[in-house]
Amino acid sequence: MTQAQAGDTRIDWEAALVQRACSGDTRAFERLYREHAGRVYGLCLRMTRDAHLAEDCTQETFINAWRALPRFETRSSLSTWLHRIAVNVSLAKRRKASPVEPSREDEAGGGGALEWTLETPVEVQEIEAAIGALPDGARDALVLHALYGYSHLEAARMLGVAEGTCKAQLHRARKLLRERLNVEVG
Amino acid sequence: MSGTGSGEERKVSALRELPPAIEPARDLWPQIEARINAERSTAPAAQSRPRAVPPRWLAAAAVVASVAVGVWIGRSLLPAARSGSGVESTISASRATAAGAPTALDVAYVPDPRYERDRAALMRSLQARLAALPPPARAKVMASLAAIHRAKEDLENALGKDPGNALLQELLVNTYQDEMRVLTDVHEAGDAGRGI
Numbered sequence: 091m092t093q094a095q096a097g098d099t100r101i102d103w104e105a106a107l108v109q110r111a112c113s114g115d116t117r118a119f120e121r122l123y124r125e126h127a128g129r130v131y132g133l134c135l136r137m138t139r140d141a142h143l144a145e146d147c148t149q150e151t152f153i154n155a156w157r158a159l160p161r162f163e164t165r166s167s168l169s170t171w172l173h174r175i176a177v178n179v180s181l182a183k184r185r186k187a188s189p190v191e192p193s194r195e196d197e198a199g200g201g202g203a204l205e206w207t208l209e210t211p212v213e214v215q216e217i218e219a220a221i222g223a224l225p226d227g228a229r230d231a232l233v234l235h236a237l238y239g240y241s242h243l244e245a246a247r248m249l250g251v252a253e254g255t256c257k258a259q260l261h262r263a264r265k266l267l268r269e270r271l272n273v274e275v276g
Numbered sequence: 277m278s279g280t281g282s283g284e285e286r287k288v289s290a291l292r293e294l295p296p297a298i299e300p301a302r303d304l305w306p307q308i309e310a311r312i313n314a315e316r317s318t319a320p321a322a323q324s325r326p327r328a329v330p331p332r333w334l335a336a337a338a339v340v341a342s343v344a345v346g347v348w349i350g351r352s353l354l355p356a357a358r359s360g361s362g363v364e365s366t367i368s369a370s371r372a373t374a375a376g377a378p379t380a381l382d383v384a385y386v387p388d389p390r391y392e393r394d395r396a397a398l399m400r401s402l403q404a405r406l407a408a409l410p411p412p413a414r415a416k417v418m419a420s421l422a423a424i425h426r427a428k429e430d431l432e433n434a435l436g437k438d439p440g441n442a443l444l445q446e447l448l449v450n451t452y453q454d455e456m457r458v459l460t461d462v463h464e465a466g467d468a469g470r471g472i
């Protein structure tokens with residue numbers, strides 16, 4: 091099977107699950123959750139920098155998605171749709187929550203919101219910590235654009251800002267990361 | 277930070293390869309499911325989620341709706357009618373094979389004489405009653421009957437392939453009940469078409 095065929099199959103499978111979930115099948119929705127929870131949680135965690143808050147945001151994202159599923163157009167990407175909800179939920183939670191200042195561990199580049207395992211490469215820990223220490227707006231733009239692959243326009247729409255603002259935030263993020271990591275970042 | 281060229285390359289590579297997915301430390305699904313179920317129990321209507329149901333199935337769903345007359349009564353109250361007492365039903369006639377042998381449907385659905393008599397009387401008066409109805413009410417009745425007949429055909433065809441399917445049998449019985457309801461409504465409606 092070619093990659094394209096595999097992709098089509100996956101989309102069909104997902105559309106079928108969405109349809110079943112729309113008719114009230116929570117088992118189908120659970121399978122969708124299992125498929126997407128990691129990316130949604132990763133996005134929430136990077137936006138909130140707080141594991142408990144990110145868990146709340148992930149739960150809220152999927153509950154909101156369940157409620158809104160009948161309005162979801164199966165032609166569009168479920169992943170993008172979920173991320174849009176996750177961004178909205180995370181922004182709202184972040185506004186309500188007290189501001190999270192970079193911790194000493196963050197500053198030292200050795201920890202923070204993300205929990206490392208022994209297998210996590212040092213470079214990854216260092217870079218995640220550097221991303222976590224960025225100002226909110228710059229971090230949001232970098233995460234959506236560089237990590238999740240959204241275009242400037244898509245990221246801007248998700249964040250509710252102008253495309254130019256998003257580009258400026260991304261420029262700022264790159265500059266700060268470059269200073270901190272002493273490398274050019276993509 | 278790291279001053280070596282290879283260290284910088286590793287960092288750049290790591291940034292590009294950071295996994296978008298991070299698995300939560302615990303399974304969040306049980307709480308999500310609990311919230312969903314709690315909402316469903318408090319607002320069952322909101323969760324029924326009508327969504328892009330093809331008109332054909334809407335018609336079938338309407339057909340399955342409910343009425344208590346006819347075949348069901350015949351089946352449950354008049355077992356003699358099912359034992360080959362000579363009652364000739366419309367269904368049996370329409371289901372007879374070319375060789376004259378009864379099909380599975382003939383065996384399963386032999387309505388009682390009272391149902392047959394009442395239906396025949398209603399059918400005789402149908403054209404006259406329809407003519408007296410205002411055009412919108414008449415159109416509504418015609419559309420309902422057409423939907424019922426289509427559903428009946430579909431179900432009979434399906435039962436021809438799977439005669440022992442209890443659900444199909446039940447749905448077919450319901451279509452006959454619904455047809456009776458429509459015919460009765462037409463019969464009882466005034467010239468203004470009230471009740472339709």
